[in-house]
Amino acid sequence: MIDPNAYYTSGLGVRTYDPVYGTGAISGDLEFYLGCAQRYGGPILEMAAGTGRLTIPLAEAGFDVTGLDISAAMLDMAKAKLANRPEIANRIEWHEADMRSFALNRDFALAIVPARSLHHVIAPEDQRAVLQCLRRHLKPGGHLIIHLFDPDFDRLVAEKPPAPTVREAGEAPNIHTIRRTTLSCRCDFLRQTMTEVMLLELLDPRGQVIAQEETSWTLRWIPQQEMAYLLELCGFKVRALYSDFKQSPPAYGRDQVWVAQAC
Numbered sequence: 001m002i003d004p005n006a007y008y009t010s011g012l013g014v015r016t017y018d019p020v021y022g023t024g025a026i027s028g029d030l031e032f033y034l035g036c037a038q039r040y041g042g043p044i045l046e047m048a049a050g051t052g053r054l055t056i057p058l059a060e061a062g063f064d065v066t067g068l069d070i071s072a073a074m075l076d077m078a079k080a081k082l083a084n085r086p087e088i089a090n091r092i093e094w095h096e097a098d099m100r101s102f103a104l105n106r107d108f109a110l111a112i113v114p115a116r117s118l119h120h121v122i123a124p125e126d127q128r129a130v131l132q133c134l135r136r137h138l139k140p141g142g143h144l145i146i147h148l149f150d151p152d153f154d155r156l157v158a159e160k161p162p163a164p165t166v167r168e169a170g171e172a173p174n175i176h177t178i179r180r181t182t183l184s185c186r187c188d189f190l191r192q193t194m195t196e197v198m199l200l201e202l203l204d205p206r207g208q209v210i211a212q213e214e215t216s217w218t219l220r221w222i223p224q225q226e227m228a229y230l231l232e233l234c235g236f237k238v239r240a241l242y243s244d245f246k247q248s249p250p251a252y253g254r255d256q257v258w259v260a261q262a263c
C-alpha cells in the first residue's frame, strides 16, 4: 500500500513545498486567516503546519501560535526559517504529532486546518478523531476554520491528471525550475479517496534535470453535507461556509472554507 503521506517525508516534496505552495497557490488564504485571528483572537492552533507558510506570518502579526505536524522534515524547514529571528520564534511552539491523536494540555481561541490538510487523513473515523481532538483543545466558544476542496465528480470519474505545476525558485542568476507532473490519478469511490502519483523534478537554469523523485499522496474527499454533519457530531456549530477566501457563497466543485464554533 502506498504511504498516504510520502510526499511530505520525501526530500524533494519537502524541499520544493514553499516554491510550489508559497506563491499564491491558495489565493487569499493568509489574509483570511489573519482577519480571523484579529476577529477571534489567539492563541492559535494550526493543524498540519508544515513549513510554517501560515504559522510564521501569524506570529509576525503578534499572535501566539502552536504549529503541529506529523512530518519532522516539514517542521525542520519551518524552524530553519526562524534561526535568526528569536522574537518570532518565541511566539511559536512546534509539535511533531499526529492530528488524529494529540494532547497539548492547553486550549486555544482559534484553530485552523489550512491547505486542504484534513484530506490527508484517509479514514472517516480518523477525520472524526481529528475534529474531536480539535474540539477538546478549543476554549468555550472558540472558533475553527477548515479549508477543504469540494469534490468535482466529473474530474474524479475522469481520473484526469491536472496540468503540470511549474514554479521557479532561487535567486538570479541561479533560478531553478520545479516541475510537478501527476503521472496517475486513481479514485476509490467506496472509500472516497484519490491517490495521485507524481514526478517532482528540479531543473537548473539551463533546463537540465538535476534531481527527480517519484512520490505520491492519498486524499479523502468530504462532500459538504458530510462535513456539516461531521462538525455537528463533534460539537461544533457551523457559522459560515464559503467557496473561496473572498467569502463567496458555497459552490459545487470549488473550495470549502468552513467557519465553525465550539458549542
Ligand SMILES: C[S@@+](CC[C@H](N)C(=O)[O-])C[C@H]1O[C@@H](n2cnc3c(N)ncnc32)[C@H](O)[C@@H]1O
Residues within 6 Å of the ligand: 005, 008, 021, 047, 048, 049, 050, 051, 052, 053, 054, 068, 069, 070, 071, 074, 097, 098, 099, 100, 114, 115, 116, 117, 120, 121
Ligand atoms: C498541504 S500541507 C499544509 C502545510 C501548511 N499548513 C500550509 O498551509 O502550507 C499538509 C501537511 O499535513 C501534514 N500532515 C499530513 N497528515 C498529518 C497528520 N495525520 N497529522 C499531522 N500532520 C499531518 C503533512 O506533513 C503536511 O505538512
